[in-house]
Every structure is written in structure tokens, then in C-alpha cells.
Amino acid sequence: MSTDPLAPYNAKRDFTKTAEPAGTLAPGHGNSFIVQKHDATRLHWDFRLELDGVLKSWAVTRGPSLDPNEKRLAVRTEDHPLSYASFEGTIPAGEYGGGTVMLWDRGTWSVIKGKSPKDLEKGHLHFVLDGERMKGEWLLIRLKPRGKEKRENWLLRKIDDAYAGGTDTLVETALTSVDTGRTMLEIAEGKTPAAKPKRAAGKARAPAAKPSAAKHKSARAAGKRAAPRPPAFTEPQLCTLVDAVPTGSAWLHEVKYDGYRALIAIGGGTAKVYTRSGLDWTDKFAAIAEAAAALDVDSALIDGEIVAFKDGRPDFSTLKDAISAGGDMTFFAFDLLDLNGEDLRALPNLTRKERLRAIVPGGDRIQFSEHVVGSGEQLFGQMCDGGLEGIVSKLAEAPYRGARTRAWLKVKCTRRQEFVVIGWTASDKARGFRSLLLGAHDGGSLRYAGKVGTGFSAETMADLERRLARLERKTPTVDVPKNLRSAVRGAHWVSPKLVAEIAFAETTPDGVLRHSSFLGLRGDKAAKDVVLETPQPLAATPAAAAPTSRVKVSSRDRLIFPDSTVTKGDLADYYAAVAAIMLPWSARRPISLVRCPQGRGKKCFFQKHDAGSFGDHVHQVPILEKDGSTENYLYVDDADGLVACVQMGTIEFHGWGSRIDALEKPDRLIFDLDPDEGLDFGDTKKAAEHLKNQLAELGLTSFPLLSGGKGIHVVVPLTPQAEWPAVKSFADRFARALAQAEPDRFVATMSKAKRTGRIFIDWLRNQRGATAIMPYAARARAGAPVATPVSWSELRDLDTAARWHVTDADELIGRATSRALAGWGVADQVLPDF
DSSP states (O other), X not given: OOOOTTHHHHHTOOTTTOOSOOOOOXXXXXXXXXXXXXXXXXXXXXXXEEETTEEEEEEETTOOOSOTTOEEEEEEEEEEOGGGGGOOEEEOTXXXXXXXXXXXXXXXXXXXXXOOTTHHHXXXXXEEEEESSOEEXXXXXXXXXXXXXXXXXXXXXXXXXXXXXXXXXXXXXXXXXXXXXXXXHHHHTTOOOOSOOSOOSSSOOOOSSOOTTTOOOOHHHHHOOSSOOOOOXXXXXEEEEBSSOOOSTTEEEEEEOSSEEEEEEEETTEEEEEETTXXXXXXXXXXXXXXXXXXXXSEEXXXXXXXXXXXXXXXXXXXXXXXXXXXXXXXXXXXXXXXXXXXXXXXXXXXXXXXXXXXXXXXXSEEEOOOEXXXXXXXHHXXXXXXXXXXXXXXXXXXXXXXXXXXXXXXXXXXXXXXXXXXXXXXSSSSSEEEEEEEEEETTXXXXXXXXXXXXXXXXXXXXXXXXXXXXXXXXXXOOOGGGGGGGTTOEEEOXXXXXXXXXXXXXXXXXXXXXXXXXXXXXXXXXXXXXXXXXXXXXOGGGGTXXXXXXXXXXXXXXXTTSSOBHHHHHHHHHHHHHHHHHHHTTSOEEEEEOTTOTTSOOXXXXXOSSTTOTTSEEEEEEOTTSOEEEEEEOOSHHXXXXXXXXXXXXXXXXXXXXXXXXXXXXXXXXEEEOTTOOHHHHHHHHHHHHHHHHHTTOOOEEEEOSSSOEEEEEEOOTXXXXXXXXXXXXXXXXXXXXXXXXXXXXXXXXXXXXXXXXXXXTTSSTTOOEEOXXXXXXXXXXXXXXXXXXXXXXXXXXXXXXXXGXXXXXXXHHTSGGGTTTTOOOOOOOOO
């Protein structure tokens, strides 16, 4: 028997017919890995680890998942030669593995500390990947064989770490080769690779040059500005300190990072890093600026926090040292104010965050700040138990305001804030001082706030001595109350220039700190801006009442859905509850309403215009019609707007494919799959999967939306760039091409007579003025179903397009920020020519 590990590989192939490299042992670096997307008899991803001079290989049927709860079947295959790591092309039909092969990922791997590569022989391997797409900790586990089964079945699973993510994020959005930037279709057609792509990993984008048959190219590449300037600095939105976590689904909650607030402006291949006061600190955060400049955007303005880690947690003192010594720092991005010249500040918070997610690929320098909707108390408890600073709670539907508002709240596990250094008391020991004297602005004047005598290292104390000596003055800058003057007797006073971050347990009735500790100086905030920060009662925050709507709903007990127990009040409460997850898709978009004033069993009608009868919470935007006249269309931008529509008898919300800020530039394509009565839901699911694959061949990522009726909407997000005529033309030609390729399966015309036994690909929603049902909108159908986003993985196991209903609000809210739906409906991609 041959001892050559590559003998099985060579025996399966005829190298006179296939371009695959012949299997010969060769020395390597010992730690490379690759993943090849392989469209053979069945589409799969070949995962290969370099070990013992060969590539150990597994076929992962559904591809790797970033969701730690997803265990993907990985079938062990024959070892491959190291030279296979660069193979990309087409294996001829009839040959072993015949089909198209894409180089989908590559990088290096290493075992977890304390483990060994030899663990693979024992049936488990715990390792770390550093690839262009796959990163962080992973696990391979061999399953016990069943009966006489000869093949080795393994499970590939992501470990829950900073690189974990959505269930389908990788395989459904990473559509091009990391080596050549080509799609599977372009590889199959033998298209010559274009210049190396700027960024191979991440979000789906149309290819940069025309393939021979598909004939499409990146509209952005064709029309990209030569050197777009970075957006100007803008005043950041600030948080109000409160004493409790706001409850309800109207709020999203993020980790409060212990670091420096920063805004990053990107443009022209460069990036500037600004402090919250507008100082240009790019030189202090050069590595972060370099990573930001590499993001695949024309221009952007991103809000976030710069941190440094100690023992796995953000630590302010470590950050100070990292700034001084050029150490490792990470920027957590939590808001997007401008993208490619489009001002996003008026959009709902969640919408901005999802747009942000699409451009932040994740990495050591820049990471997306995850959030949860609702469940703030649970997150707060976890943060406090883990020794973190606290959480930030934001109204999900709120726009971005460059001021301190009650739409952003912060809740701290321990009290801490900035104070102005106003003096020091001398030490009777060898060290320079006993304590620093502190002040803060209150009511327009600087007042005494106590002192701090702990938290100083010898190096920090020496630095402070030098700074204080330069600022010393003879008279104090605060009026110390009589009962506190003994504490500052003999003090040395300084001009109030230095700002210090101080942690403390509480304040006395006189407003003096107790049990305080010095954390570090802050150079990003001016002394004049340091104000005394006292936690406000949450009940005093008007926004804390959300999602309870301010709109009064009459006839709450009227039965809206006669075949269920859902009343008008129930429907209003549903829309108030899901507003946070619905408004990212429906806010500031012209809408058409399905109104059923007497319930769905009576007369219902569409309405898209209004003369003001809906009240102040439902807005109007003037839109030019085809005949040259102007009509006012409806739109909403908050929960009150949704509920006001329900008060007027609305059940369904249908929206345009563009927002009022860019009416002529759609931000999505919709293909509504409408099956004939004789087809079951399984046929529709297969059709949706087919459309997804065909769109992927063109470099477009898509997502499934259950219509709440009997069909599925395939949603293709777009960066608003192409205008309505181009979008309509693409949708028309794409749908007709599918119908021509499979006329027994699809039809692209509305004719009822031609739909028998087929699925109508309704592309007509992709034209100016046409609408489609909004995610999470209720349907005027039996059982009060709702249109629901799902992942492609979830879709395979569903048996109806009406799985969720108005009564499932809590479940829908929980799902919206689950890993299964992470990144749903978001992709930074442009419309290709076709």
C-alpha cells in the first residue's frame, strides 16, 4: 500500500484533462489555510489546513458560519498538495469534482495555546484563523461513524469571540475571489482577472470590469470621484447620565467603552481622527487612521470610541499608555453620519447602524459596536458583573443630533467623570503631592468638588508634578465653602487647565467626592466644558416612556381581524412595540397604506396622499408626478406616526424603494415571488434560492423576506446611486432572463393565464412610485400575519410565508438582533449593468 499521502488525490484525476496541479509533496510554511468555493455536483466550500506538507481537506456543504450556534457539516476528503492553494478555475465536466472553483479565503492558522496539531488525529482541533474573511477561534470535531459509513464526518463551528457574527454573513455576502475579484460566473466564463481588488474580503460589490457574457461592471468604479474630500467634523451627540436602564423595545443598548470618543473622517484614500471637541489627533491614532483609510468607501464620517484592552476589557489607563507609546488600540464604530456624500443624520439610529455594519469588515483596529434591542437591564447586569463601565441606551428611531440629548442615555456601573484640576496639597513623604484638588462647572461657575489621592503611579506622579509646576498660581480659582476650607489648608493652586478622569463611590451633601481614584488625564476635553454630572431620574426623561405612543387610539376594542382576537388596540400596541425594528426600513420613505376602517372583513383601500387628516405625526413630502403636477405623499419617521396611521384604520404599510432624501435613487431591489395556486411553499423557497444564486453570480447579495401571505420577497439592498430608469431596466431584464431560461418554472408577466403552474417574478415593484410591503408590517389577512425578515438558513426549514403574527411582537424584537439576522438587508453594493 502506498505511503504517499497524495496518492488518493492523484488517482482521482486525469491531469491531461484538468488544470489542477499534480500532487507532489513540497515544503511549505506549515501554517497556511485556504477555502475554495466549489460549484460541483453540489455547491460547497472546501476548507483546507496546511499540515505535514499537505493540505488537510474538508468539504463544508453550506459553507462556514460565524454563528457559534451553527454547527456546519464538514466531510473529510483526500489530502491536497500545497500547490492547490493557488488554484482557481474550472474543472471539466465529467472529471472528478467537475465545476467552478473560486479562491474564497486564505490566510494562516495556529492551534490554541496548550493544544497541538496532533489533536486532529484524536478527532478534534481547536485553532485560530487569520484570513481575509475567516478570523478568530474555530473548532473541528469528528463525529462517530454510523454503521458502515466510510467517510469521515466532522463539524466546523465558530467559537464565540469578537469575530463571531451572523448565521449567513460570510457565505451570502462574500461573493468574489480574494485573489482575482471575480465572481463564480466570471471564473466559469474564463474572464481575465482585472487589477487586484482594493479589498477582497467582505461586502458584496459588483465586479470592476465587464465579463464576456454577463456584461456588467461596477457603477461605482466607473463613476467614482477621483479624490473625494473627507467630510467636515461635526459636533458629536452626547449622552445624558441617568440612574436606571430604560425599558422597552424602543431602545437599543450598547456597551459603554472606557476610552476616547472619536469621529473619523474618510476620503481620498486618507482618514482623519478627531476628538469629541474637534482636535485633529490623527498622529496619535495613526494605525487606526490607516485602517479607516482602507475601508471600501468613497468618503465617510464615523462616530465611535477608541479603547485599549487590559485582561480582555477596555481600560482607560492602558489607553493612556498606548497613546504615549504607540501601543495597540481599537476603534469601536457605533454610528455613521455620512457615507459617500450622503448625509445620514436624519435617518433612524438603527438604520444608520445597519449602514455602518455594511462598511466595517471587522478586524484588530476597527470593529462594529454590536447592540441589542430591548433587554437593556440584562446587558447592564452582564457589563457590571464583567467589570465594565456600563451601557449606553439610544432611542432606535431617533436621528443624530450634535448635542447632549435624552435620546442617548448612559447608565454607569460605577460613578466616574471628568474634573478640572484646580490645585494640590503637599506630601509629608518623598513623593511630590498628597492629593489633587478638583473642581467642576456648575451653574456657569467653577466650584470645589473635592480631592483625589489614589491611583497614581510613580511615573504619573512625576509627570503631574512637572505639569502642575508650570500652572501654579497664588490665588484659588474657586470659592471653597467655609466648612471645607480645613481640607485645603496650605494648598497650592493652579490655573484650571488640566482635566482628569476620576472614579468615585458617591458625593456628600456638599457635593464633595468620596472614595475617589485617579484614572488619568484627558487631553480630548477642554476644562471649560467640564460640568458637574448628576444622574437624572429616568422617570424625568420624556423619552423613557417609549414605546408607549403619544397618539390616542379610539375604539381600541374593535375587532380588526374577525378570524382572530386581534383588536385595533392590539394592532396599535404591536406597531408601537416593533417601531424600533420596523422604522429602519420604513421611516422617511413614501408610503402607501392599506386602510380597513371597519376591519379586514369589510372594505379596504390603498391611500398614498393626504390633506392633513392624519395629524401632525404623519408627514407629507411633495413629489413630482408624470403629468407635471405635484402631489403630497405620506411618510412617517417615528412610532407615533405608525400608531397615528393605525388610528385612521391602517393595517398594512407599503413603501417606495427610495427615501425622501434621495427620491430618484433607490436603495433596494425587490423581486416578489408570487406562486400559482397549485404550487406549495417548497416550490417558492427553491425559486427564492435560485434567484439568490443568480444574483450572486452578478455580485449582488440578497435577503429573503416572508411576505406574510404566500410568497417570498428577495430583497437586494443598493447604495443609492443608480436612478429609477436604470433600476427598472435591470429588474425587468433580469426577471425576463430567468423566465426565458426556465419557462416551465417562471413567468415575468402579470397575465393570470400564463401563470398556471409557475411562479410570477414580480419585478414591477422596482419602478418609481411602486411600493412593496415593509418588513414587520402587518397584513390584512387571516390570522394577522406580518412580513418578516429571515435568514437563508432559516428559510430552508419554514413551511409558510405567514409564520409570524401580530401577537409575536416580543419574539420578533428578540430575533431582530439575533445572530441569525445580523446584517440582514444591508450590503454596500451598487447596481451592475446586465
